[in-house]
Amino acid sequence: MPTHRLISLSALLTSLAVAPGCAFSPEETDAESTDEDAAPLTFTATPALGSPILVRDPAVASTVTIQGKLTRLSIGRASTTGQNGGNRYFVTGSDHKLQEVEISATVAAQAGGFDAILGRAVAVTGSTYSARGGLVATQLTAPASAVASLASLVSGSTTGDKRWLLIPCSFTDLANPTPHTRAYFEGLMGNTRPGLGDYWSTASHGRLSIETTVLDWQSMPNPASFYNLQTSSEKLDDLVNDCLSAAFVGGANVFDFDGFALAFSHNLENQVVAGTLQTPERTHGFSVLSPVEFSHQASVARAMGAGIDLTYSGTAALRFDSPWDVMSQGFALSPSGLSCSSLTASFGCGAVFPAAEHTALAGWLTPSQILSVPTNSSATADLDFVGTPPLPGHHGVIRVPIDATHYYTIEARKQSASTYDAGVPRSSLVIHRMDVSPLPDEPTAQQITESATRLRLVEAPAPGVTTWNGGSRLTVSFTPQATGYRVIVDRLPPPPPPPPEPEPEPEPLDCWDRCRGPAYKCAQICGDT
Known part of the structure; x- marks a missing residue:
């Protein structure tokens, strides 16, 4: 399955915002900050409370060795500013603190490469630090027993029964x-519509079940002023570490869960961070949320989507512009307020369903429910609405290959108050263009293992339009049915032109036509005929 674009954790506070530029403010819950004069969050060089002593000053040149298990943080594609990076690696000690290490592919090769050591016990040695505070490794060792394939880690994040943990962390x-009660979060994450347990069960046709445990508010060990004095390169590290540590102190083993969300009591510089965190135990869904985000069911849904290995979508890497996908503009918040078209009674913006191709890639459709129409062929299919299990013999998505890295997808959407798709623009056949080529600013092949995937909205045919021409030798026509659309995809070459009609044989000339003499001579020759 295509994975997320990987991004430096230090860049997250400036690259993964839905509403950037907000500092901590006591009562802010709207998408736009009301405290324009608030100081931006920054980090000091002081380690977080309870963390091992690790000097982060780049000027210090003493040799340091960190021991623990190697953890990788992989974050979904950047949303607004274009700052991108590669994987970020940490050594996790027995206290579950994340200490960053900068490891080149050359150094990782000393112990068999990243895939061999991820989630395993390592010793990392170095004497200098990167600008963002990570120990730059010059030597990496791991016991022989630590060599294992990445495939040994828990996978299958999109199917089966999953346990999530929501940790509210408060700046007292x-x-x-x-800003919200525990009951609010339990309803937001619950299995009654529009709770996110019900949302993902419905979107996955019952193939993904998420049960979320919600903790009481955990007090952050440091005041907001502590984090406000820090530099951006380290701020998120300490916020995450301190929130997780508070949960551990409270008796919750975060890493026993398949996914977890940190919900902070006040808005951060950027409002949402989402992706996956790979630990020695498994691959966890991961998100950091501000009140402006967890006040909306749709925003939390997209963050969870990144954590269960769905990818963000848009016509470009930093553009969310498909209103038909929860991982794009299907719910978007803007600095000036809501741009979603579906509001829930208790949880703000409601998420539309994921695009059908997410459903296919996640394993929520069986192979027989996915139809591919190659070049020089045609097909007629009954395409059922996204969010409903296809009926026997029907399909959930149609794929139309273009070349080695691009293809169209065709799906059916129904705008209905009785489904999560109440917020889509209208009932329509929707055509997306999939791009599975690496993004132009993709990290090197040593840093990522799979290409970033983008869904690009091509066209949602207007009401009354029943034919879409996708260029040379591709025509899509459709008619509505009770469960979706009857779709005809025609990729056959045009028939050859008929052969030219033969020129008619000229009628034979009679005697008078052939005669070239004077009339009296022709009369003598031809007579009266």
Whole structure:
């Protein structure tokens, strides 16, 4: 399955925002900050409370060795500013603190490469630090027993029964330290519509079940002023570490869960971070949310989508512009307010369903429910609405290959108040263009293992339009049915032109036509005929 674009954790506070530029503010819950004069969040060089002593000053040149298990943080594609990076690696000690290490592919090769050592016990040695505070490794060792394939880690994040943990973390030195009750979060994550347990069960046709445990508010060990003094390169590290540590102190083993979300009581510089965290135990869904985000069911849905290995979508790497996909503009928030077209009674913006290709890639459709129409062929299919299991003999998505790295997908969407797709623009056949080629600014092949995948909205035919021409030798025509659309995809070459009609044989000339003499001579020759 295509994986997420990988991004440096230090860049997250400036690259993965839905509403960037907000600092901590006591009572802010709207998409746009009301405290324009608030100081931006920054980090100091002081280690987080309870973390091992690790000098992060690049000027210090003493040799340091960190021991623990190697953890990788992989974050979904950047959403607004274009700052991108590769994987970020950490050594996780027995206290579950994440200490960053900068490891080149050359150094990793000393112990068999990243895939061999990920999630295994390692010793990392170095004497200098990167600008963002990570120990730059010059030597990496691992016991022989640590060599194992990445495939040994828990996978299958999109199917089966999954356990998530929501950790609300509070800055008790600020006003309104508990902007929502525990009951609010339990409803938001629950299995009754529009709770996200019900949302993902419905979107996956019952193939993914998520049960979420919600903790009480955990007090951050440091006041907001501590984090406000830090530099951006380290701020998120300490926020995440301190929130997780508070949960551990409270008796919750975060890494026993398949996914977890950190919900902070006040808005951060950027409002949402989402992706996966690979630990020695498994691959976890991961998100960091501000009130402006967890006040909306749709925003949390997209963050969870990144954590269960769905990819963001849009016509470009930093553009969310498909209203037909929860991983794109299907719910988008803007600095000036909501741009979603579906509001829930209790949880703000409601998420539309994921695009059908997400459903296919996630394993929520069986192979027989996915139809491919290659060049020089045609097909007629009954295409059922996204969000409903296809009926026997029907399909959930149609794929139309273009070349080695591009293909169209065709899906049916129904705007209905009785489904999560109440917020799509209208009922329509929707055509996306899939791009599975590496993005132009993709990290090197040593840093990622799979190409980033983008869904690009091509066209949603207007009401009354029943034929779409996708260029040379591709025509899609469709008619509505009770469960979706009857779709005809025609990729056959045009028939050859008929052969030219033969020129008619000239009628034979009679005697008078052939005669070239004077009339009296022709009369003598031809007579009256």
